[in-house]
Amino acid sequence: MRNGGLKARIAVIPGDGIGAEVTPQAVKVLKAVCSSAERPLEFVEFDWGADKYLREGVTLPPGGVELLREEFDAILFGALGDPRVPSNQHAADILLGLRFKLDLYVNARPVELLHDRLTPLRDRTEKDIRLIVFRENTEGIYVGVGGVFRQGTPDEIAVQEDVNSRKGVERIIRYAFEYARQNGVRRVCMSDKSNAMTFAHGLWQRVFKEVRQEYADIDSRHLYIDTLAMEIVRDPSQFDIIVTCNLFGDIISDLGAQLAGGLGLAPSGNIHPGKTSLFEPVHGSAPNIAGKGIANPLGSVLTSAMMIEFLGWKPQAEVIRSAVRAALQENYVTPDLGGNKNTVAVGDWLVNFVGKNHLAKQLK
Numbered sequence: 077m078r079n080g081g082l083k084a085r086i087a088v089i090p091g092d093g094i095g096a097e098v099t100p101q102a103v104k105v106l107k108a109v110c111s112s113a114e115r116p117l118e119f120v121e122f123d124w125g126a127d128k129y130l131r132e133g134v135t136l137p138p139g140g141v142e143l144l145r146e147e148f149d150a151i152l153f154g155a156l157g158d159p160r161v162p163s164n165q166h167a168a169d170i171l172l173g174l175r176f177k178l179d180l181y182v183n184a185r186p187v188e189l190l191h192d193r194l195t196p197l198r199d200r201t202e203k204d205i206r207l208i209v210f211r212e213n214t215e216g217i218y219v220g221v222g223g224v225f226r227q228g229t230p231d232e233i234a235v236q237e238d239v240n241s242r243k244g245v246e247r248i249i250r251y252a253f254e255y256a257r258q259n260g261v262r263r264v265c266m267s268d269k270s271n272a273m274t275f276a277h278g279l280w281q282r283v284f285k286e287v288r289q290e291y292a293d294i295d296s297r298h299l300y301i302d303t304l305a306m307e308i309v310r311d312p313s314q315f316d317i318i319v320t321c322n323l324f325g326d327i328i329s330d331l332g333a334q335l336a337g338g339l340g341l342a343p344s345g346n347i348h349p350g351k352t353s354l355f356e357p358v359h360g361s362a363p364n365i366a367g368k369g370i371a372n373p374l375g376s377v378l379t380s381a382m383m384i385e386f387l388g389w390k391p392q393a394e395v396i397r398s399a400v401r402a403a404l405q406e407n408y409v410t411p412d413l414g415g416n417k418n419t420v421a422v423g424d425w426l427v428n429f430v431g432k433n434h435l436a437k438q439l440k
């Protein structure tokens with residue numbers, strides 16, 4: 077917080093496609109919640125994305141990372157990806173660039189069922205599906221170490237290294253345990269594939285065994301990733317916190333998103349505790365529906381709630397979540413959730429709900 081917790085500076089990067097449609101809805105809900113709570117937020121928008129890249133050849137501008145790190149408390153991000161840029165170069169430079177250069181080592185992906193009708197699992201209710209996945213966000217196979225040999229020949233070989241450092245593994249596992257303790261959550265499950273990936277995930281095993289000893293108050297266990305995939309579908313109520321590597325976290329959190337209503341509802345945070353962190357809906361730029369005004373803004377709105385909770389404003393985050401729950405209850409939603417409302421109408425409804433809502437008034 078740049079000035080004593082009274083005000084926060086938010087960098088807004090709407091990006092491409094539906095990112096530019098849903099992000100303004102999140103911003104207007106944030107403004108409604110925080111103005112009624114007399115907690116000012118300052119927003120500065122950045123036009124980084126495909127248009128700028130095609131116009132100026134610029135992806136992540138020089139000095140951009142330093143500006144965000146030094147001048148802003150958090151980044152509210154939309155999505156990147158445009159059919160006019162088949163290489164996706166701008167998205168890789170900007171999004172992966174920010175994740176790596178800001179050292180955002182925690183990818184937090186909550187999986188929370190906000191209305192019973194939204195889960196594809198039979199007989200499961202809101203109380204059964206409430207967990208969070210902490211995905212390691214700076215290492216693993218995503219670092220791009222590897223190469224191809226004899227490319228284009230029948231003898232071609234491709235290698236992609238899975239990079240795991242002790243520091244990297246320890247800090248994400250420790251974050252999961254600390255989160256459990258600070259949020260009164262009882263259970264942490266670490267998942268890997270150490271039976272097959274004996275070197276890379278042997279390290280995860282050793283670190284997990286060491287760190288869990290410091291958290292005897294937390295109920296911790298290990299599951300191989302294939303078992304976890306089965307168990308999370310069979311009985312999601314057995315999980316509070318899942319901590320895992322970059323690749324497995326990517327996959328298992330998408331599986332989780334589907335258990336709780338799909339991509340249009342899934343929020344995420346790219347976090348380094350105490351430093352400028354980036355919050356984005358899990359979905360991409362959805363070129364197939366971009367420009368039609370029907371993108372679901374709730375994933376972005378829930379993302380904004382995560383962001384202000386990260387900034388220490390938990391009551392305001394709860395107001396936003398209540399508003400989203402109410403919209404789902406009223407079925408005031410976009411077509412992907414079975415409704416007939418458009419993106420802006422859903423945003424307006426949330427703003428109106430927040431204005432009238434007694435919870436917001438209590439925050440004054």
Ligand SMILES: NC(=O)c1ccc[n+]([C@@H]2O[C@H](COP(=O)([O-])OP(=O)(O)OC[C@H]3O[C@@H](n4cnc5c(N)ncnc54)[C@H](O)[C@@H]3O)[C@@H](O)[C@H]2O)c1
Nearest residue numbers: 155156157158339340359360361362363364365371372412
């Ligand atoms: N973090 C990011 O910026 C990010 C993440 C994923 C994909 N992408 C990029 O987005 C582009 C499209 O990728 P994709 O099609 O694989 O994934 P996507 O998430 O954009 O879309 C997948 C499907 O879900 C639907 N969908 C997604 N979000 C929705 C919403 N809010 N409301 C209603 N429907 C929604 C889309 O219409 C589409 O049918 C690609 O360029 C990809 O690289 C970016």
